Amino acid sequence: MAGAHTDTSLQRWFNRKGWINVTIAAPYVWLVLFFLLPFVIVIAMSFATRTPTAPPFSFGGEHPVLNTAHYARLFQDDLYIRAYLTSIANAGLATLLCLLIGYPMALGLTRVSPAWRNILLMLVILPFWTSFLLRVYAWIGLMGTNSWFNKLLTASWNWLVPTDWALRSIPMMNTNFAVVLVMVYSYLPFMILPLYANLEKLDRTLDEASMDLGSRPFRVFLDITLPLSVPGIIAGGLLVFIPASGELIIPSLVGNAGQPMIGRVISDEFASARDWPMASAVSVALLMLLVVPIMLYTHFEGKSHEKRKEGA
Template sequence: MSLSSRSARLRKWFNRRGWIKITIATPYIWLALFFLLPFIIVMAMSFATRTPTAPPFSFGGDHPVMNTDHYARLFSDDLYIRAYLNSIGNATLATLMCLMIGYPMALGLTRVSRSWRNVLLMLVILPFWTSFLLRVYAWMGLMGTNSWFNKLLTGAYNWIVPSDMALRYIPMMNTGFAVVLVTVYSYLPFMILPLYANLEKLDISLNEAAMDLGSKPFQVFRDVTLPLSVPGIIAGSLLVFIPASGELIIPSLVGSSSRPMIGRVISDEFASARDWPMASAVAVALLLLLVVPLMIYTYYDGKAHEKAQKEAT
């Protein structure tokens, strides 16, 4: 086959199906290169053995196939158990607080005029224009013992409680409260934006019809708005809960070493302890802990949608 005929066939393929196939294949190639391949490397490393070499792991020796001791330590070492529980607990609390704060804000965004809506949406995403690390440092200054924020809260607390229970300052830094507070501040936009995208699509005439039939505003919200906004709630909760579970910067800067979170444990295992296989095992277990329930939910949710479509037809 001549070069000109090959070029003609190639141009013909691009003109018909080539660009469509390339467009469809691009995200899959991206996921394979930057998610699947690194995950396979980390998983393989989790079955290696720690060595004093560079890199600090190897395969073979006493465990010629794979070393599962690291996964056994996850269930026997108190450090990892407490880290997982602290991470899941803090992430759950932060997600619930983001939902409680973000839902009214997202609902309010759908009720204002279009001009004000654009301004308020810009204010929601405005924190992203500033460095994440800089914002955490700002909260460290606010929660310091001599900051105006701490003095304001201390004054309010001392005004409420009896004089014998008065405090010089409220200890906020290096506590679980500080981790949850900064996490809520950092991830609140990730809750507001999916909720707004969902609530903005709802048909307002459904609320009007319910009120015409005698429902009170709270009943309209409970029976109409809230059920229809469940997809937005789930999307926002996942966008907050998953990164908050593996957060590293926030617990490292404002958290306490007595209440370790799993992101900091992984970092310490890689950097300080130089135990790459153990760190990889912790990371793989965290990923499975977050992804497997999501996959199960997606599977059953898809089954429920298929069942509802069959019943509708």
């Protein structure tokens, strides 16, 4: 054991409380330098003017110091508004579908035996540990017009509908439908896990009491389980909605290039058009529209939750 007598100089140095400062300062300085500073640059860049130099921007000189033209363009060119709307629609639909599939799965997980539950939870997490790209790739294989999956769906469709509605194959690739489907597939574990964590903690005796008093199972669900699981629904919803709204990979691989999502627009402005100020303005607008309201909401929701707990 390293007692007081065998202290190394390093340990002595730590003991003079210097280690407290180091523990705070090292990650603090790192995040300020590599996370906060880049965002200050993005905000500043959104007011710069694009130039054909390298790096492709300038402040002042013959250009206005605070150039707000890029923000004006967000409203003038309907490309941007349409991209925001497409993103919100796709991400919102994906979140809703994740909830509709994930909620019963999470509830089901709380009702199976503990041995099964551990195995099934592993199976929920397993796809998350395999590569995200490969999971998107798996769907590219399934959605193509010659795949067994597409043929199966086409055959079912043709069997179901009158003959003049029959299709040779179902066009799935490069549509918004494909984007939503693959987003649901990729983000479903993010919905199931917080919901499961929330539902697992619920007090089952409330259900039983309500059942004993003559409620039907579905009423018990509506009156007790659902209201109590709202925090889980919100947590899961945010974990799906936020990354989905800024998604770049999925729309660029399976989406409709004519209806880009906002992540694609930012990436194209930056890399293809080399318009750093415009890409920055679109980014700032995305943060202001989606991310900042959500962060403020969770911040104040957390505060009021703490207050309720203290009051109780």
